[in-house]
Amino acid sequence: MEDPTNMSKANSAMNGFDSEVSEMNTSLVYPQDMLDAANATLGQPEATTPILEDMYKITKAMVTIYDHI
Known part of the structure; x- marks a missing residue:
């Protein structure tokens, strides 16, 4: 029987989003680090x-992620 609420699709989309956010977080330079570097x-x-x-x-990574939401 097909899922009438499409929850499986929603779960799949959220898993993809979570992995994208996780990947972005591991590659980010945090703002304070950028400010410290700029001041130096x-x-x-x-x-x-x-x-x-x-x-x-x-910025490009954030735009890419938000385009997939």
Whole structure:
């Protein structure tokens, strides 16, 4: 008999979402770490490039996850 409430599909979607969030959390650089790094590189523009790259990757990951919700 088919599940009339589509709970199996909902559970599957939530499992996928949970794994995406978990994967994102393991790859994130936390905001305080980024602030500390930025403060350490004041006056050294070339040193901020890796920070900007990290921020871009984090933002891209968040957009990707929210697009799947």
